[in-house]
Amino acid sequence: MTSSPPPAPGLDQDVDLYLGHLAAERGLAANTLEAYALDLGRVSAYLREQGVTAWSQVDALHLVGYLAHASRQWLSARTRARRLSAARGLCKFLHQEGLLRDDPLATLEGPGLPDGLPHFLSRAEVERLLAAPDFDSDLGARDQALLELMYAAGLRVSEALGLEVGDVQFQVGLLCVRGKGSKERLVPVHQKALDVLRAYLEGPRSRLLGLGRRDEVFLNRKGGRLSRMGLWKILRKYFVLAGLPPTVTPHTLRHTFATHLLEGGADLRSVQDPPEAPPPGIGAPWTSSPPTSTPTSTL
Numbered sequence: 001m002t003s004s005p006p007p008a009p010g011l012d013q014d015v016d017l018y019l020g021h022l023a024a025e026r027g028l029a030a031n032t033l034e035a036y037a038l039d040l041g042r043v044s045a046y047l048r049e050q051g052v053t054a055w056s057q058v059d060a061l062h063l064v065g066y067l068a069h070a071s072r073q074w075l076s077a078r079t080r081a082r083r084l085s086a087a088r089g090l091c092k093f094l095h096q097e098g099l100l101r102d103d104p105l106a107t108l109e110g111p112g113l114p115d116g117l118p119h120f121l122s123r124a125e126v127e128r129l130l131a132a133p134d135f136d137s138d139l140g141a142r143d144q145a146l147l148e149l150m151y152a153a154g155l156r157v158s159e160a161l162g163l164e165v166g167d168v169q170f171q172v173g174l175l176c177v178r179g180k181g182s183k184e185r186l187v188p189v190h191q192k193a194l195d196v197l198r199a200y201l202e203g204p205r206s207r208l209l210g211l212g213r214r215d216e217v218f219l220n221r222k223g224g225r226l227s228r229m230g231l232w233k234i235l236r237k238y239f240v241l242a243g244l245p246p247t248v249t250p251h252t253l254r255h256t257f258a259t260h261l262l263e264g265g266a267d268l269r270s271v272q273d274p275p276e277a278p279p280p281g282i283g284a285p286w287t288s289s290p291p292t293s294t295p296t297s298t299l
């Protein structure tokens with residue numbers, strides 16, 4: 001019989017501090033404070049099970065994991081929304097007090113979303129989105145590879161923009177991704193996404209690049225680096241073509257990636273903190289621009 005994780009003082013102390021603030025500054029009634037305490041206690045218990053010992057370790061994917069867990073426990077949408085709201089309020093308070101450098105749950109804000117819950121795409125919606133680009137054009141091939149990788153690897157916008165050709169390890173099915181703070185991590189990618197990426201690299205990207213030389217995987221129509229706004233416009237175009245709700249954002253793909261992994265039985269820690277990158281020298285065979293000819297079978 002496994003025992004429950006021991007209490008994490010950092011989690012509980014911050015909850016108590018927030019409850020004290022709600023009582024003193026906002027004058028909430030005792031029964032309301034008790035409801036806040038219960039909701040935050042449930043979230044804290046889940047975080048402890050994931051090895052989290054302080055709110056400074058929490059980010060949006062922890063709450064995505066909690067919401068998926070709560071859904072499997074048949075908690076109502078109203079209850080899930082209330083607990084998300086309580087956690088969001090706590091983190092906002094800790095950030096304002098200087099106890100957190102950033103507000104980790106700010107990205108879960110979703111104006112107009114039902115019950116205040118972050119929006120996740122269903123598997124049918126993902127299939128429509130991935131089928132939306134025109135695969136026969138160079139830009140369509142680029143867009144298909146972009147959508148496939150952002151969903152299959154849970155890439156942030158900045159990570160997709162910063163991905164370089166040398167970061168793709170076709171032999172072992174991994175991407176070397178540079179995330180927040182320039183920390184590198186290895187992300188496994190399924191074969192379909194790799195096949196789409198390979199097809200883009202072998203022809204369309206080379207044609208977009210022309211005589212230029214760049215390391216970034218995703219280029220604009222002139223062969224330069226794709227901008228953040230350019231990427232957002234690409235995604236918005238296909239969100240509309242796929243008939244997705246107007247509330248869908250680029251971050252929705254990352255939430256969807258995490259939710260589908262968790263629904264499939266993945267450990268949140270494997271979603272939250274994938275293995276770090278290997279030492280230099282273990283990488284993809286294309287260290288800068290891919291060859292214009294067909295790669296060898298070692299790929």
